[in-house]
Amino acid sequence: MVAIEFEDRLRDRSKWSIGGACSMSKALDLLSTKTAFLVIRECFYGTSRFEDFVECTQASAPAVSRALRQLEATGIVIRVPYQEPGKRVQDEYRLTEAGKDLFPVLLSLVQWGDKHLQGGRGPLSFVDADSGRPLRVDLITEIADPPTRPENIEIRLNAQSRRRSS
Amino acid sequence: MVAIEFEDRLRDRSKWSIGGACSMSKALDLLSTKTAFLVIRECFYGTSRFEDFVECTQASAPAVSRALRQLEATGIVIRVPYQEPGKRVQDEYRLTEAGKDLFPVLLSLVQWGDKHLQGGRGPLSFVDADSGRPLRVDLITEIADPPTRPENIEIRLNAQSRRRSS
DNA sequence: CCGTATCCTGATAGATACTG
DNA sequence: CAGTATCTATCAGGATACGG
DSSP: OBOGGGHHHHHOGGGTOOTTTSHHHHHHHHHOSHHHHHHHHHHHTTOOSHHHHHHHHOOOHHHHHHHHHHHHHTTSEEEEEEOOTTSOOEEEEEEOHHHHTTHHHHHHHHHHHHHHTSSSOOSEEEEETTTOOBOEEEEESSOOSSOOOGGGEEEEEOTTOSSTTO | OOHHHHHHHHHHHTTTOOSTTOHHHHHHHHHOSHHHHHHHHHHHTTOOSHHHHHHHHOOOHHHHHHHHHHHHHTTSEEEEEEOOTTSOOEEEEEEOHHHHTTHHHHHHHHHHHHHHTSSSOOSEEEEETTTOOBOEEEEESSOOSSOOOGGGEEEEEOTTOOSOOO
């Protein structure tokens, strides 16, 4: 919560804090669909093919199709053609830099859910690939070392949970 | 703590809810509506009264009403009766601890939007109230000092953006 | 098998009208 | 003023069916 003395400044929010104008609203417009979120999550988990998205997100194929087109249109995901030997050319879907930058959003959501919905620890742990140390998102005032990049993240399944997605 | 109503709600929604039961999916179920996000944002900005939510979020009154009920049912917001002298008792809405814990989610969204949608800096800065140092959300492996609490955050309006730009 | 178009259901947002 | 019920438009999600 914001300190009282700033409420004066904040009072006339109409100038800048309008529903459709702030960064958060805009971001939410792009990520408004739940499928889009889930697809991005799977991207971080290493999924790159259509079929796998469908399976991992447990969404329908049309929903995944829509989400991928949406995410591609907004520059969060790119379609990369690839070809397995003996097969025809297909597309795979990878996060752009902008997409990778969404990792803190995802992780903070996971953290919140783990704490307040799962009653503690969730099924997944995130670990810095170099140091092996637990990774999390938090409010900081200083740059603590170079911040970890999404490329450098290892995802570990906690022992007590059966499935990755449960 | 915030568990029972959640589960009921999630069970009801299980018919159409996708993505299984990971923390992120569950969190998204609770925050899926855009109005809910905006209401929470306004809570952090110091808004606590119905009318102000309606004005600040630019959502319709019914939407705000629904969002507040939803958020109250899920333990993110509580209704607190209060009385101004000479007026009748009303309710105001405040974030619970669970609600305050959503701050990193909000801030990471704002950060992402500022970087990738606003092309740089957005209209708001977040500053540690004690040290006055810029505050942000990032991936960390170690606890950098005691992490800043949402109570301790100052929000500053950046000088250059006066408009609801882009 | 990969991906999309189509159609239907269900959920959310706004406008309106109503209560205390 | 502080909310809520209702109605309707719109949009997301799934089932199905269809083309590459």
